[in-house]
Amino acid sequence: xxxxxxxxxxxVSPATVSRVLSNPELVSxxxxxxxxxxxxxxxxxxxxxARQFRTKETxxxxxxxxxxxxAFFSEVLRGIEHTAIREGYQVILGDTENSVERENDxxxxxLQKQVDGMLLLTARLEKEKLEELAEHFPIVLACExxxxxxxxxxxxxxxxxxRKATEHLIKLGHERVAHICGPMNxxxxxxxxxxxxxxxxxxxxxxxPSYIQEGGNESLxxxxxxxxxxxxxxxxxxGVFVYNDEMAMGAMKAVKNSGLRIPEDxxxxxxxxxxxxxxxxxxxxxxxxxxxxxxxxxxxILIQKINKEKITKQSFVMKDHLFIRQSCGGQSFVxxxxxxx
Amino acid sequence: xxxxxxxxxxxVSPATVSRVLSNPELVSxxxxxxxxxxxxxxxxxxxxxARQFRTKETxxxxxxxxxxxxAFFSEVLRGIEHTAIREGYQVILGDTENSVERENDxxxxxLQKQVDGMLLLTARLEKEKLEELAEHFPIVLACExxxxxxxxxxxxxxxxxxRKATEHLIKLGHERVAHICGPMNxxxxxxxxxxxxxxxxxxxxxxxPSYIQEGGNESLxxxxxxxxxxxxxxxxxxGVFVYNDEMAMGAMKAVKNSGLRIPEDxxxxxxxxxxxxxxxxxxxxxxxxxxxxxxxxxxxILIQKINKEKITKQSFVMKDHLFIRQSCGGQSFVxxxxxxx
DNA sequence: CTGAAAGCGCTTACAG
DNA sequence: CTGAAAGCGCTTACAG
Numbered sequence: 286x287x288x289x290x291x292x293x294x295x296x297v298s299p300a301t302v303s304r305v306l307s308n309p310e311l312v313s314x315x316x317x318x319x320x321x322x323x324x325x326x327x328x329x330x331x332x333x334x335a336r337q338f339r340t341k342e343t344x345x346x347x348x349x350x351x352x353x354x355x356a357f358f359s360e361v362l363r364g365i366e367h368t369a370i371r372e373g374y375q376v377i378l379g380d381t382e383n384s385v386e387r388e389n390d391x392x393x394x395x396l397q398k399q400v401d402g403m404l405l406l407t408a409r410l411e412k413e414k415l416e417e418l419a420e421h422f423p424i425v426l427a428c429e430x431x432x433x434x435x436x437x438x439x440x441x442x443x444x445x446x447x448r449k450a451t452e453h454l455i456k457l458g459h460e461r462v463a464h465i466c467g468p469m470n471x472x473x474x475x476x477x478x479x480x481x482x483x484x485x486x487x488x489x490x491x492x493x494p495s496y497i498q499e500g501g502n503e504s505l506x507x508x509x510x511x512x513x514x515x516x517x518x519x520x521x522x523x524g525v526f527v528y529n530d531e532m533a534m535g536a537m538k539a540v541k542n543s544g545l546r547i548p549e550d551x552x553x554x555x556x557x558x559x560x561x562x563x564x565x566x567x568x569x570x571x572x573x574x575x576x577x578x579x580x581x582x583x584x585x586i587l588i589q590k591i592n593k594e595k596i597t598k599q600s601f602v603m604k605d606h607l608f609i610r611q612s613c614g615g616q617s618f619v620x621x622x623x624x625x626x
Numbered sequence: 627x628x629x630x631x632x633x634x635x636x637x638v639s640p641a642t643v644s645r646v647l648s649n650p651e652l653v654s655x656x657x658x659x660x661x662x663x664x665x666x667x668x669x670x671x672x673x674x675x676a677r678q679f680r681t682k683e684t685x686x687x688x689x690x691x692x693x694x695x696x697a698f699f700s701e702v703l704r705g706i707e708h709t710a711i712r713e714g715y716q717v718i719l720g721d722t723e724n725s726v727e728r729e730n731d732x733x734x735x736x737l738q739k740q741v742d743g744m745l746l747l748t749a750r751l752e753k754e755k756l757e758e759l760a761e762h763f764p765i766v767l768a769c770e771x772x773x774x775x776x777x778x779x780x781x782x783x784x785x786x787x788x789r790k791a792t793e794h795l796i797k798l799g800h801e802r803v804a805h806i807c808g809p810m811n812x813x814x815x816x817x818x819x820x821x822x823x824x825x826x827x828x829x830x831x832x833x834x835p836s837y838i839q840e841g842g843n844e845s846l847x848x849x850x851x852x853x854x855x856x857x858x859x860x861x862x863x864x865g866v867f868v869y870n871d872e873m874a875m876g877a878m879k880a881v882k883n884s885g886l887r888i889p890e891d892x893x894x895x896x897x898x899x900x901x902x903x904x905x906x907x908x909x910x911x912x913x914x915x916x917x918x919x920x921x922x923x924x925x926x927i928l929i930q931k932i933n934k935e936k937i938t939k940q941s942f943v944m945k946d947h948l949f950i951r952q953s954c955g956g957q958s959f960v961x962x963x964x965x966x967x
Numbered sequence: 968c969t970g971a972a973a974g975c976g977c978t979t980a981c982a983g
Numbered sequence: 984c985t986g987a988a989a990g991c992g993c994t995t996a997c998a999g
Binding site: 330331332333334335337338343353354356359360362363366375376377378380393394396397398399505534535538541560561564565566 | 671672673674675676678679684694695697700701703704707716717718719721734735737738739740846875876879882901902905906907
Binding site: 297298299300301304311312313316335338339340341 | 968969970971972974975976977
């Protein structure tokens with residue numbers, strides 16, 4: 286059943302059927318009702334690919350994530366999808382599994398006009414390549430970013446958030462503070478390390494090189510292994526800021542397996558504020574990112590770009606919060622980076 | 627840049643360019659090389675939507691999940707996506723957020739020919755509707771299913787797995803065994819309850835009605851609340867089989883918050899064997915589903931259906947395993963439903 | 968308010 | 984092995 290069949294049955298032209306579907310206000314009520322009746326009667330479904338082909342719009346966007354199994358991204362994706370649906374867009378999900386090649390592959394969907402725009406939740410491509418691409422196609426970055434990149438980006442200030450997390454430990458009296466790093470080939474890993482260093486320096490605390498555990502991926506296991514190394518030191522740290530909650534939970538497991546207590550022997554701060562952070566024992570103190578909002582914001586900016594609206598700002602910095610729970614032994618209150626606006 | 631431009635530059639017809647791209651063996655090596663050179667030189671990208679329109683194939687399938695934030699589904703999705711990519715298909719993800727209406731909405735993608743097939747990881751539609759739909763479009767169910775449905779389905783045997791989980795508690799000497807149910811409007815919730823009842827009955831154990839906690843969703847919070855109700859009973863159970871790991875972790879939290887010990891005061895078994903099951907304290911004994919394999923299998927069957935191959939079986943039952951950890955106090959070994967084949 | 972006609976960029980049956 | 988031509992099912996500028 287195609288549009289011309291419906292047209293025949295309703296004694297109108299295909300053009301009129303098309304208008305009833307896409308611009309009903311252009312058609313008289315009488316004609317419109319007649320056409321709609323036929324459409325309902327035969328349960329006509331327009332061939333959307335034909336429409337996409339004709340209009341050069343797919344009403345579909347691609348969201349590329351580095352790891353679909355991460356609890357962090359699923360929240361961001363919800364924000365993206367809700368906004369997309371409200372605006373009449375569908376979302377295709379691309380999982381790179383942390384591979385730059387796969388990230389590159391997904392760009393073909395743009396080049397081949399299979400999607401109207403792309404949301405990158407991972408940004409490991411070269412800056413120049415990405416900028417060049419963004420001149421021709423609607424692209425928005427979120428969560429991850431590239432320094433000085435001239436492409437709209439939605440994220441939190443990872444450096445200051447990491448500084449805040451580290452300072453929380455310092456303020457509780459810890460002087461031997463360590464950092465379990467994220468991947469150093471990802472900017473978030475470098476930023477959070479930098480924030481850690483800044484906090485230590487501004488409080489005149491030395492950073493023992495062995496207190497910085499690099500290497501490994503973002504997994505539970507990696508957090509476990511790196512914490513084991515810290516515990517094996519002659520003078521282990523008393524406080525540890527961990528790259529993210531997933532690794533922090535691995536680190537907690539290492540501490541407990543070693544017969545030590547959290548926070549009495551080792552205090553731990555995480556990052557991302559996953560749901561699990563308030564399930565593990567003791568509940569994990571963590572930096573919260575407004576995951577859902579980041580998704581929403583990134584999607585709305587992408588739609589603006591698709592509609593060729595001018596974007597004034599290129600960098601959208603969202604608020605983070607330190608959720609203080611029991612893993613550092615601090616009292617229970619919420620500190621925030623919020624500037625009241 | 628379109629195909630006819632490339633054709634002109636290479637002094638061939640558009641048909642030849644098309645053949646070079648889709649059926650290179652039909653073109654002489656000389657012509658082929660000439661065309662490929664032009665393609666590379668101008669970096670030509672075919673307009674895929676035009677191809678989809680022309681061939682009536684989108685090479686895209688839709689995977690519908692009830693909850694994208696669930697750690698369980700992301701593993702299944704990986705299995706789906708890896709198989710899809712290997713076979714030249716893309717995957718669109720549809721998140722219903724447990725709403726039947728949203729599940730219904732995604733069916734439009736099929737009706738409108740936007741996807742070649744659909745993988746349902748949730749199945750809350752009416753049986754008749756789904757069967758009717760499956761007559762006209764390639765559809766495969768996975769994880770969830772509908773009793774007696776004549777549509778290919780990949781899952782584990784939830785009833786026997788639930789029985790096995792419950793029997794594990796019984797064999798450890800528990801007589802007051804309770805079940806924290808999943809949602810009763812989902813077949814998995816009903817099946818696991820049934821398995822629980824079967825185990826109790828076949829060991830001549832009474833099931834106190836108050837030991838069956840129904841109601842609530844599949845969340846951590848719901849697991850917490852239902853366990854609190856069990857603990858408030860005059861004679862609380864000593865062992866609890868919980869619908870899934872997420873709820874089980876909520877239930878564990880309730881036990882600990884009440885000052886009781888796991889497994890000494892309350893033993894707990896979960897379901898799904900999430901990664902977090904071996905992170906929480908104590909590590910959670912749980913039924914493992916072969917998530918990745920389920921995804922792989924479901925996707926290969928779907929591709930067979932798309933290719934109009936005959937499917938002999940309609941029901942594909944995968945093996946589950948009981949992973950015994952510390953939350954029941956049993957010793958550490960793996961029991962399996964595996965029939966050596 | 969409505970219709971006739973062109974055309975989006977490919978693929979493929981047909982002819983040579 | 985290659986080309987000319989038709990056609991996939993819509994939308995939209997144009998004319999009336």
